Amino acid sequence: MLSYSFMQNALFVSVLISILCPCIGIFLVLRRYSMIGDTLSHASLAGITIGLLYNQSPVLGAFLFTSLCGGLIEFLRGYFRKNADLILSIVLALSVGTAITVISSGKLRANADSFLFGSILTVTRSDMILISILSAVSVLTLILLYHQLVYIAYDEEAARIAGVKVRIINYIFSVLVASAIAASIRITGVLVLSSMIALPVATALQLERGFRPTLIFSVVFSFIDILTGLFVSYYLNVAPGGFTALVSVAVLAAVMIGKKVYSGFRAAMV
Amino acid sequence: MIQAENLAFSYTGSPPFVLDGIRFAVEDGDYVSILGDNGCGKSTLVKLILRFLRPTRGSIEVKTKRIGYVPQRSDAAASGFPITVHEMLDSYRRLLKLRDKSVIEESLNRVGLSGCSGALMGTLSGGQSQKALIARALMGDPELLILDEPSAGVDQDSQREIYGLIKALNAVRGITVVSVEHNLEAAVANSTLIYHLSGGSGHMCTPRQYVSEYLKPKGDEDHA
Numbered sequence: 172m173l174s175y176s177f178m179q180n181a182l183f184v185s186v187l188i189s190i191l192c193p194c195i196g197i198f199l200v201l202r203r204y205s206m207i208g209d210t211l212s213h214a215s216l217a218g219i220t221i222g223l224l225y226n227q228s229p230v231l232g233a234f235l236f237t238s239l240c241g242g243l244i245e246f247l248r249g250y251f252r253k254n255a256d257l258i259l260s261i262v263l264a265l266s267v268g269t270a271i272t273v274i275s276s277g278k279l280r281a282n283a284d285s286f287l288f289g290s291i292l293t294v295t296r297s298d299m300i301l302i303s304i305l306s307a308v309s310v311l312t313l314i315l316l317y318h319q320l321v322y323i324a325y326d327e328e329a330a331r332i333a334g335v336k337v338r339i340i341n342y343i344f345s346v347l348v349a350s351a352i353a354a355s356i357r358i359t360g361v362l363v364l365s366s367m368i369a370l371p372v373a374t375a376l377q378l379e380r381g382f383r384p385t386l387i388f389s390v391v392f393s394f395i396d397i398l399t400g401l402f403v404s405y406y407l408n409v410a411p412g413g414f415t416a417l418v419s420v421a422v423l424a425a426v427m428i429g430k431k432v433y434s435g436f437r438a439a440m441v
Numbered sequence: 442m443i444q445a446e447n448l449a450f451s452y453t454g455s456p457p458f459v460l461d462g463i464r465f466a467v468e469d470g471d472y473v474s475i476l477g478d479n480g481c482g483k484s485t486l487v488k489l490i491l492r493f494l495r496p497t498r499g500s501i502e503v504k505t506k507r508i509g510y511v512p513q514r515s516d517a518a519a520s521g522f523p524i525t526v527h528e529m530l531d532s533y534r535r536l537l538k539l540r541d542k543s544v545i546e547e548s549l550n551r552v553g554l555s556g557c558s559g560a561l562m563g564t565l566s567g568g569q570s571q572k573a574l575i576a577r578a579l580m581g582d583p584e585l586l587i588l589d590e591p592s593a594g595v596d597q598d599s600q601r602e603i604y605g606l607i608k609a610l611n612a613v614r615g616i617t618v619v620s621v622e623h624n625l626e627a628a629v630a631n632s633t634l635i636y637h638l639s640g641g642s643g644h645m646c647t648p649r650q651y652v653s654e655y656l657k658p659k660g661d662e663d664h665a
Contacts (some may be wrong), residue, residue: 201522314507318532325522325529329577332491332510333536381525 181358181401181411187306188355188367189397193375193389194313195351198344198369200376201324203226204348205369207244208348210259214240215352216286219361220273223281230301236352240266241345245338289360289412292407295372302354309350316340321382324335358401360412370419371396396422442586442617443467443490447499450485455496459485461641465497467634469584472611472618474628476639476651483621486638487589490619503585505617507537509578511571511588526565527558530580537581548576552606557570568599572599575606586610588620592627600624625656 173179199208215233222232240262249257274283286291313320319340322330331337352364359367371393375385400415407414448463459482467473475483488494489501491510530545549555552572557565565573571591578586590598591607608631610616622628627637628648635651637644646654 244506284574301542318535321524321528322536323523323531326512328493328512329510329533330536331493333533335536376521376523378523379561380523381559382523382528385523 177292177294178248178405179292180296180299180340182356182398183299184294184302184354185397185401186394187302188351188358189394190390191306191351191354192367193371193393194310194386195348196372197350197375197386198320198388200369200372205365206259207241208352208368209365210244210263210266211237211348212352212356212361215349215356215364216264216283216361217266217269217284218274218353219356220270220279220283223279223283224273224278227302228297229281229286230298230353230357231284233356234301234349236266237349237352238346241349242342245341245345254405257400262429285358285360286334286356287362288410289356289358289363291358291401291411294357296386298357302357305350305354307352312343312347316343320344358397358411359415360410361414363416365395366416366419367393370416370423372422374419374426377423377430392419392422392426442469442505443501443503444469444621445489445499445501448489448496448501449498450482450494451487451497457468458641459496460489460638460643463643465636465643465645466554467617467619469617470611470615471634472608472632473634473636473645474620474622474632475636475638475643476622476625477643481638482641483638484589486643487619487621490587503521506583507581507583507585509580509583509586509616511574511578511586511591513589513593521561521563526554526560526562526576527559528560529573530577533577534580544580548579549573551579552564552576553574553602566599567598568596571595571599571603572606575603577624579610585615585617585619588618590623591619592622592624600627607631634649 173182184427196208199205215237218233218236219229221236222229244258244262245262248255251257273279319330319335322333322335323337323340327337351368355364356369372389374392375388378385378388380388396419397415401411404411404414443466445463445465449461450457451458463486475486477483483506485494489496490503491508527545530548534544535540546555549558552575554572554576556571557569557573562570562573588607591603595603604627608622611618629652632648635646635648637646637651637655
């Protein structure tokens with residue numbers, strides 16, 4: 172299986188996104204912004220279609236348009252303080268509206284379907300280079316801003332008092348989310364991408380550890396989910412995105428059941 | 442240390458004002474409790490002092506290098522945010538750019554939580570959680586400590602410990618304290634001054650004056 176170059180490409184990108192998605196996802200989940208991840212992953216479809224329309228890299232198109240939408244969400248937060256849920260509806264309307272208009276115009280020379288469900292076959296060499304750059308820059312930025320991001324998620328007021336430029340870091344974080352989404356869409360597809368961001372973190376949270384162990388376990392679960400999804404989808408000849416989402420739900424369920432059984436066993440022993 | 446002049450604030454930028462005509466001064470070494478009914482603007486006043494909000498009119502000046510802030514027991518702690526006491530303090534130390542890691546242990550020792558460093562914040566009792574937040578606020582040796590209802594959700598024994606600690610920080614270490622209070626007994630017993638907020642405006646008085654002016658006429662002298 173790994174003798175095929177398309178499978179090597181897919182494996183390489185899968186390893187990168189198994190690291191990147193939970194590193195971004197942990198901050199989205201803990202800030203209760205999981206729906207922002209979902210909205211932005213849908214928004215990326217507009218960037219993909221615009222990229223395809225102008226014969227440019229759809230991954231780059233997704234990154235740029237999703238960054239723009241992430242920035243727009245931050246900007247609108249100031250205007251819709253009391254109706255924050257409206258912000259996601261506005262961004263979703265803008266982006267999905269753009270995507271549907273471009274697709275239905277009949278001007279696309281390529282098929283955007285593979286981006287909806289994910290595909291093992293479509294990762295090109297230029298995608299790999301772009302995804303590697305996005306992942307490396309994102310992980311480096313996350314390392315540099317780690318403590319600021321932890322505090323903005325945990326206690327934003329305390330972060331402000333300590334001198335953290337919360338608004339600027341929120342904008343930077345929007346770009347990081349866009350980066351994770353752009354890196355992932357080839358394999359996972361737009362529709363289930365948010366599960367890659369949220370579910371490994373949800374699974375790690377079941378272990379009730381500190382922040383750093385939770386982050387490490389999120390990456391481990393993400394690695395298991397994505398690689399299992401990739402290999403099994405190859406043998407079943409199904410889209411990797413959907414199957415990876417199913418694996419991540421199954422792993423979450425297994426950990427929850429295991430935790431319940433373990434605590435029951437411990438209670439019985441006492 | 443804090444000087445408010447004709448301060449007014451409205452969340453919409455126009456009347457009605459949550460606070461209006463606020464004028465007070467907090468000197469170095471004071472322990473001021475802010476009292477008032479629910480919704481009278483106590484937390485808004487604290488947010489103005491912390492510069493989270495900007496005055497609609499007038500001014501508020503805070504002359505200090507470092508402020509320690511103890512919020513009401515944070516929602517994040519209660520929601521099971523996966524962070525240990527040590528991680529919470531260590532990240533904060535890095536935000537304050539304090540190189541010496543020993544400040545974490547020192548802060549925990551000061552509040553009597555040295556054995557809880559590895560515990561998750563969400564698993565601490567109300568009193569322990571509040572002490573951990575005080576330990577965080579003490580990092581970097583602040584000159585001003587601002588607390589928002591420090592005894593909320595805390596049992597009686599822990600309340601005594603927490604107020605003893607705050608009072609010692611004020612009396613022994615000379616840290617200026619501003620505390621939003623719903624606990625009248627603690628405010629009267631510990632503060633050097635009380636700022637009473639009512640109807641959007643306020644009045645600074647001593648605890649003794651507060652008891653005679655605001656509590657006795659209402660028949661609430663039992664609290665004091």
